[in-house]
Amino acid sequence: MDEIDRVEVSEITIPYRDIADTGEMQAAAYVTHAEAALRHFWRYRPPLEDEPRYAPTKLELRLHLPLRLDDQVRVVVRVDKIGGKSVGFEVEMERDGQTVAEIDVTWTARDRETGEPAALPEDIRDWLYRYLR
Secondary structure (H helix, E strand, O other), X not given: OOOOOOOOEEEEEOOHHHEOOOOEEOHHHHHHHHHHHHHHHHOOOOOOOOOOEEEXXXXXXXXXXXXXXXXXXXXXXXXEEEOOOEEXXXXXXXXXXXXXXXXXXXXXXEOOOOOOEOOOOHHHHHHHHOOEO
């Protein structure tokens, strides 16, 4: 695969540990790889003091084609929606230019001390708008 230099794009090779007895990737592994792609993307956000914690509050997985051992997969993170206290992502997995899975993830900002939903900081919102679909 080509070298990737965009923060919203990463690449993986499907490892043996993710394969079920059927020879196809287990459903939970799609979510695990989507979360890894989100962590890769998220580390490029602007640094903030007193930043809230972010917790997943919704996950939805749509499988189009199965992945198998050693498949080369391109994973693209897109910001789907930006709310007052949450952000929605769509993580798309592609093999050979074809979409094989889509994972919708919603993260809610939470106050570090109380755990209650908190407003998304303006600097984070501004950064996220650069990636809004």
